[in-house]
Amino acid sequence: MPRKIKELQQNIERLLAAVEVRFDEPMSGFTSFQVGGPADILLIPRSVGELSDCLTVCRQEGLDVFLLGGGTNLLVSDRGIRGVVLLLTGLAEVRVKGLQIIASAGASVEKVCEVAADHGLSGMEFLYGLPGTIGGALWMNARCYGGEMSELCVSAQLLTPNGESRRIATGQSDFSYKKSPFQLMDGCITDVVLQLHKGEQQAIRAEMQQNYDDRVQKGHFQAPSAGSLFKNNRDFGAPTGKILDELGLRGRVSGGAAIAPFHGNIFINNGSAKAVDILDLIVLSVETARSKLNILLEPEVRFVGEWSDEELAPLAEVLS
Ligand SMILES: Cc1cc2nc3c(=O)[nH]c(=O)nc-3n(C[C@H](O)[C@H](O)[C@H](O)COP(=O)(O)OP(=O)(O)OC[C@H]3O[C@@H](n4cnc5c(N)ncnc54)[C@H](O)[C@@H]3O)c2cc1C
Missing domain, CATH: 3.90.78.10 (UDP-N-acetylenolpyruvoylglucosamine reductase, C-terminal domain)
Structure with missing residues (x-):
C-alpha cells in the first residue's frame, strides 16, 4: 500500500465511520475473470447518502476513484488499483411504479428482471442471464438477444464527484453500439428508470428461461x-x-x-x-x-x- 494511503487509513476510517472500508483488498474476489491485484482502499456504501459521503472524502483527500459494479467487464491489473474502489452492489433496491421500474444502480440485472417478471412487466426478458449490475449495464449499453439497455432506459440519476445529483433523461440517439452518454460524463449512476409494458407472467418467465438456457448452452x-x-x-x-x-x-x-x-x-x-x-x-x-x-x-x-x-x-x- 502506498505511504500516502497508509497515512490516510485512520482518517478515512474516522470520516467514513458508517461505511464498510477495506484496505489492500484483492480485486480477484470482485471480478468475473477472478483476477486482479489489491485495491488500496475498497469502500462499500449501502445508501446514496453513504456514497455521497465517500465521494466527498475522496475529493477532499485527493484520491482517485474507480466505480465498480459487478466487475463482469473488467481486466484488473495484477498490481491492482491505486486509490479508491467504490463498490456499488450495496445499492440494490428495486421498486415498481406503474409500468416503470426504478432500480438502484448496484442491483443485479438478474434481480431487476425477477422483479419485472413478478409484476407481469415485459420488455427486459432479453437481459436475463446477463451478469453484472443494472448501472453497469446502462454505462456499457449492454446488448444481447436482440435488445439493448438504451431501448429500456428513460432516465438515470447521476451523482457527480463534487456531490451534485441530477436526473439525466436518456434518449436512444445518445447511445450506440457498446456506447452510452455516461461514458463521457464524470459521475456515478445511482439509479436507473426502465419503461416496461404489461405482459403475461408465464410468457415473460418462459422467454427469460430460454435466453438463460441459451447462455448455458453456449458455455457462458x-x-x-x-x-x-x-x-x-x-x-x-x-x-x-x-x-x-x-x-x-x-x-x-x-x-x-x-x-x-x-x-x-x-x-x-x-x-x-x-x-x-x-x-x-x-x-x-x-x-x-x-x-x-x-x-x-x-x-x-x-x-x-x-x-x-x-x-x-x-x-x-x-x-x-
Ligand atoms: C458470462 C458473461 C456473459 C456476458 N454477456 C454479455 C452480453 O451478452 N452482452 C453484453 O453487452 N455484455 C456481456 N457481458 C459483459 C458484462 O456483463 C456487461 O458489460 C455488464 O453490463 C457490465 O456490468 P457490471 O456491473 O459488471 O459493470 P463493471 O464491469 O463493474 O463496470 C463496467 C464499467 O461500468 C462502470 N460502471 C459500473 N457501474 C457504474 C455506475 N453505477 N455508475 C457509473 N459507472 C459505472 C465501471 O466504472 C466500468 O467502467 C458478459 C459478461 C460475462 C461474464
Missing part, C-alpha cells in the same frame, strides 16, 4: 470470463469469435488463461490465471488479426488499475 458460465472479449464489427464480415477461430486461436493457452476451446471470443481463467496471461492472449489476437487480415480488433473489456505503458503499448491503437 463454464469458466470465469468477462463474456465477449472483443467487440464485433460489421465491417469485418464475421463475428469476432469466428474470426479468431479461423485464425486458429481458439483454445490457445497462456499461463492459466485460455481462449475458450468452445468459443473464439470468450477468454477464460482456467483457475490460476494472472491478468497478464489474459493480456498476452489479447495482444496475440490483436497482432495476429492485424498482420493476417489487416483488421483492428477492439477490446470490449476495460483495462483497469496499474497497467504500465509497456504492457499496453501493443494495444495503443485499439484501446478507447
Whole structure:
C-alpha cells in the first residue's frame, strides 16, 4: 500500500465511520475473470447518502476513484488499483411504479428482471442471464438477444464527484453500439428508470428461461470470463469469435488463461490465471488479426488499475 494511503487509513476510517472500508483488498474476489491485484482502499456504501459521503472524502483527500459494479467487464491489473474502489452492489433496491421500474444502480440485472417478471412487466426478458449490475449495464449499453439497455432506459440519476445529483433523461440517439452518454460524463449512476409494458407472467418467465438456457448452452458460465472479449464489427464480415477461430486461436493457452476451446471470443481463467496471461492472449489476437487480415480488433473489456505503458503499448491503437 502506498505511504500516502497508509497515512490516510485512520482518517478515512474516522470520516467514513458508517461505511464498510477495506484496505489492500484483492480485486480477484470482485471480478468475473477472478483476477486482479489489491485495491488500496475498497469502500462499500449501502445508501446514496453513504456514497455521497465517500465521494466527498475522496475529493477532499485527493484520491482517485474507480466505480465498480459487478466487475463482469473488467481486466484488473495484477498490481491492482491505486486509490479508491467504490463498490456499488450495496445499492440494490428495486421498486415498481406503474409500468416503470426504478432500480438502484448496484442491483443485479438478474434481480431487476425477477422483479419485472413478478409484476407481469415485459420488455427486459432479453437481459436475463446477463451478469453484472443494472448501472453497469446502462454505462456499457449492454446488448444481447436482440435488445439493448438504451431501448429500456428513460432516465438515470447521476451523482457527480463534487456531490451534485441530477436526473439525466436518456434518449436512444445518445447511445450506440457498446456506447452510452455516461461514458463521457464524470459521475456515478445511482439509479436507473426502465419503461416496461404489461405482459403475461408465464410468457415473460418462459422467454427469460430460454435466453438463460441459451447462455448455458453456449458455455457462458463454464469458466470465469468477462463474456465477449472483443467487440464485433460489421465491417469485418464475421463475428469476432469466428474470426479468431479461423485464425486458429481458439483454445490457445497462456499461463492459466485460455481462449475458450468452445468459443473464439470468450477468454477464460482456467483457475490460476494472472491478468497478464489474459493480456498476452489479447495482444496475440490483436497482432495476429492485424498482420493476417489487416483488421483492428477492439477490446470490449476495460483495462483497469496499474497497467504500465509497456504492457499496453501493443494495444495503443485499439484501446478507447
Ligand atoms: C458470462 C458473461 C456473459 C456476458 N454477456 C454479455 C452480453 O451478452 N452482452 C453484453 O453487452 N455484455 C456481456 N457481458 C459483459 C458484462 O456483463 C456487461 O458489460 C455488464 O453490463 C457490465 O456490468 P457490471 O456491473 O459488471 O459493470 P463493471 O464491469 O463493474 O463496470 C463496467 C464499467 O461500468 C462502470 N460502471 C459500473 N457501474 C457504474 C455506475 N453505477 N455508475 C457509473 N459507472 C459505472 C465501471 O466504472 C466500468 O467502467 C458478459 C459478461 C460475462 C461474464
